Amino acid sequence: MPTITAFERSPDRGRGLARDMRVRWAFEEVGQPYEVRLVSFQAMKGAPHRARNPFGQIPTYEDGDLTLFESGAIVLHIAERHAGLLPAGADARARAITWMFAALNTVEPPIFDRSLVNILEKDEPWFEKRLQALDKSIRTRLGDLSAHLGEAEWLDGGFSAADLLMVTVLRRLQGSGLLEEFPNIAAYVARGEARPAFKRAFDAQAAVFANAPLTG
Amino acid sequence: MPTITAFERSPDRGRGLARDMRVRWAFEEVGQPYEVRLVSFQAMKGAPHRARNPFGQIPTYEDGDLTLFESGAIVLHIAERHAGLLPAGADARARAITWMFAALNTVEPPIFDRSLVNILEKDEPWFEKRLQALDKSIRTRLGDLSAHLGEAEWLDGGFSAADLLMVTVLRRLQGSGLLEEFPNIAAYVARGEARPAFKRAFDAQAAVFANAPLTG
Numbered sequence: 001m002p003t004i005t006a007f008e009r010s011p012d013r014g015r016g017l018a019r020d021m022r023v024r025w026a027f028e029e030v031g032q033p034y035e036v037r038l039v040s041f042q043a044m045k046g047a048p049h050r051a052r053n054p055f056g057q058i059p060t061y062e063d064g065d066l067t068l069f070e071s072g073a074i075v076l077h078i079a080e081r082h083a084g085l086l087p088a089g090a091d092a093r094a095r096a097i098t099w100m101f102a103a104l105n106t107v108e109p110p111i112f113d114r115s116l117v118n119i120l121e122k123d124e125p126w127f128e129k130r131l132q133a134l135d136k137s138i139r140t141r142l143g144d145l146s147a148h149l150g151e152a153e154w155l156d157g158g159f160s161a162a163d164l165l166m167v168t169v170l171r172r173l174q175g176s177g178l179l180e181e182f183p184n185i186a187a188y189v190a191r192g193e194a195r196p197a198f199k200r201a202f203d204a205q206a207a208v209f210a211n212a213p214l215t216g
Numbered sequence: 217m218p219t220i221t222a223f224e225r226s227p228d229r230g231r232g233l234a235r236d237m238r239v240r241w242a243f244e245e246v247g248q249p250y251e252v253r254l255v256s257f258q259a260m261k262g263a264p265h266r267a268r269n270p271f272g273q274i275p276t277y278e279d280g281d282l283t284l285f286e287s288g289a290i291v292l293h294i295a296e297r298h299a300g301l302l303p304a305g306a307d308a309r310a311r312a313i314t315w316m317f318a319a320l321n322t323v324e325p326p327i328f329d330r331s332l333v334n335i336l337e338k339d340e341p342w343f344e345k346r347l348q349a350l351d352k353s354i355r356t357r358l359g360d361l362s363a364h365l366g367e368a369e370w371l372d373g374g375f376s377a378a379d380l381l382m383v384t385v386l387r388r389l390q391g392s393g394l395l396e397e398f399p400n401i402a403a404y405v406a407r408g409e410a411r412p413a414f415k416r417a418f419d420a421q422a423a424v425f426a427n428a429p430l431t432g
Binding site for chain 2: 050054055056057065066067068069070072073074076077091094095097098100101102104105106108109112113120124125126129130141144145147148
């Protein structure tokens, strides 16, 4: 059974924003049981965890002799080995992988920056202006995504690993008011969250936080 | 023959930083000829180009009925269809793909931000502090990468698509002084640049700028 790593005590307090959520969701979609090794912030930077991921981050993936990191790569690995997360045709499969990269490389960067700025730069004199600049970048991306999506249910045909990644990226905007400006995107995120596999994954990672020690 | 898109007039003035460089280099490594359709900044945001890439960016990839975007996805597509950019074994292949995602999702974001800040925020009162914060993030990533690389020639065994992406990401730091703080990384980038396929790709994209109209 593959083993992944996750935060012993997630900074998001169990809201499913940590990147192990993507891997848990993928396992749930394809029906693959998995084990979780929880790591503290201190342990993440130690040698045993760096042997799994040289950048000292979660999630990682271990299955026999194979160790992987990067949530996008792990989700792709799962999608290639099980039915349910990539379309059968070669062209449709390549397009789904294009959208996986788009989620992580084009849509996520300004959204992730926004989270960081809200944590690290809240008291800086430039905070409001930085936030406005990021919101402008995010609105541009969301506008493009909204135009592409139109009335479609998913990014390209049926649900795929690309939708899984894109929904996890967009969920980080919940509470910002930005998703509500694009109703078809808000509905798209809700469709992802309504999937039984999402719910099982969300509950599993939320349970870790609920059971976490108060210090760690 | 596949067709890619590239800037009609690249903002980097032909230094190989635009993301079509990655795709050109991949084609050169595997010996696949390709055609290039140049697009102006205005045309990139028009409907015909958005049909190729909803985010209005370059590069895109067209081959028969298949259209892709995202440089990482295109390089992976090329690597999967030709020998030379991914190892043969399944585990080694999965690890190479992990490093492709690491290049684009873990190493590139602060490096790309640094370029943007140097262009867009040079006159802002927070410029120096922003740059220092980014340089700290970049040094952390480079330190981790340097520790992983050690005396190895490439990231994981032989040269792969992961090295191709990582070298293009790191080249964006040339001139910052940061690469020189990690001599094994500087040597790694130089090894990538010394490959004949890199040089052919670099010359091809530089020729576009040399021949570009003065306005456009």
